[in-house]
Amino acid sequence: MKKILYIEMDNCIGCRSCLAACTQCGGHEERNRNYVYDVNPFVDRQTIPLMCLHCVNPACARSCPAQAIQITEEGAVLSALVEKCIGCQNCTIACPYGIPKFDEEQNLMYKCDLCYDRTKDGIPPMCASVCPTNTLQWIDENELAEKRERHRLGKWVSSRQPFEPLEGETNVKISLPGIIQGIQKLF
Template sequence: MARRRGADAAMMGRTIFIDPGRCIGCQACVSACRECDSHRGKSMIHLDYTDPGQSVASLPTVCMHCEDPVAPCAEVCPADAILVTADGVVQQADTTRCIGCANCVNACPFGVPKIDLQAKLQMKCNLCYDRTAYGLAPMCATVCPTGALFYGTLEELQAERPGVQVADSFAFGDVVVSTGVAMVVPADKVQWPVPGGLPVVEVNGVDVR
């Protein structure tokens, strides 16, 4: 059974909402991510193309900050290198502890963590924690020209985009993963496969399976 957030939009805190329908593949988010102080020169966000060769449709891929189960990447790390903060942000691996084993890469249901083969370190989005911890939006959401990456509360998103629906629970076979980052889904389709074939199972707090 998918975890319910409830009908009250205010229950969802400030987070990133990904709206694939607004992404134009400009890679402004990728360029901005490279400027973050915690990993300057390397981008922790990348674009996935939903049907290469057939369509230009793209999807910005950031860490979904899994909440239930809590951070599979951290659970399988043998070096305890991945910290989950009290507010649910799954941090990038601690460079003093990471051994580059790639367990986290294999455990992530969304395929987010990457291994820097030269540095032998895990690299991934940490929700620009050096910014969001002080109330600032992540770099990617700050520069996105179309709002494909929106940072705020669900209430703020719905006020700006009336009727918008979001999902934060995704099914992988019999396993449902609930996330801190949410995905905007088309208003006329409650069953919408996220690129990669992941069926949404919860929309605006309602189980739609």
Template structure:
């Protein structure tokens, strides 16, 4: 059964539980692969989680000359394979979302891999399993369709115009209604 990581950004309260959980996921070497950004720290306390969107046709994988970045049949875009990565950093430059990071000591790219050791077994990724505000949710396709109808969720793209997106469809689904509409939330 197909699952999606769904991000309801306007629920985020900046607790950073997702970051702590990310370091505990198997194979992450206690390295955080997600981020929480302060939207406008001088004005309010709105934060948003930022992680790999697992693009359908990922720019990071397309730009890799060594084919070190694999895309699973479930749609997870994995970190660079140690034995293949040549350290060219094309992936970090190509990603329109600025997600892949490069570890100079290991000469290796790393990023969110959707906790593939868990998600391939149908277990939610660590970040979604600990989120106290339901900002990060692990949804079935049916649950996702219900949310999509209720919230009129649009397609996420990295460009200014929907006619020429840098990246098209992603496996991570995002809802930003409060942020886009300028609605103030009380925490």
């Protein structure tokens, strides 16, 4: 059964273990490819993780004139291929979430690859494997259906369920109910 990355943003405690794990994933050259943001640092300690949502029809890949950004059968949108990337940075401009970054020295775009070397074999991405609060979860579609029912996620879930709050359909699912509705939730 297909597994997906599911993010329960209101569980995040800002420990940044996902960032440390990301640097250890194969092929990342010890470079973070995901981020943890402070929502409102002057008011509270709420943080949220942010990584590539692996869009079904990604703007970064559509904008690449060299076709350097590949999409796998499993839905992972990969970083630019070294041999194809021309350094135009269209992908960094096109992404509505600001995810792809550009390495000036290598003249190359990089971003979260969903630890494709692991996830293609059903192994959780590094970030999800170390998250102590289950903010980042590697779940199957049955577990996602249970979460939707339990939390009545509705429009607060990305990826067209039932509205289209984000750019389009994504392979990474996000839950925002606690943050948006002001509900305190313990894991």
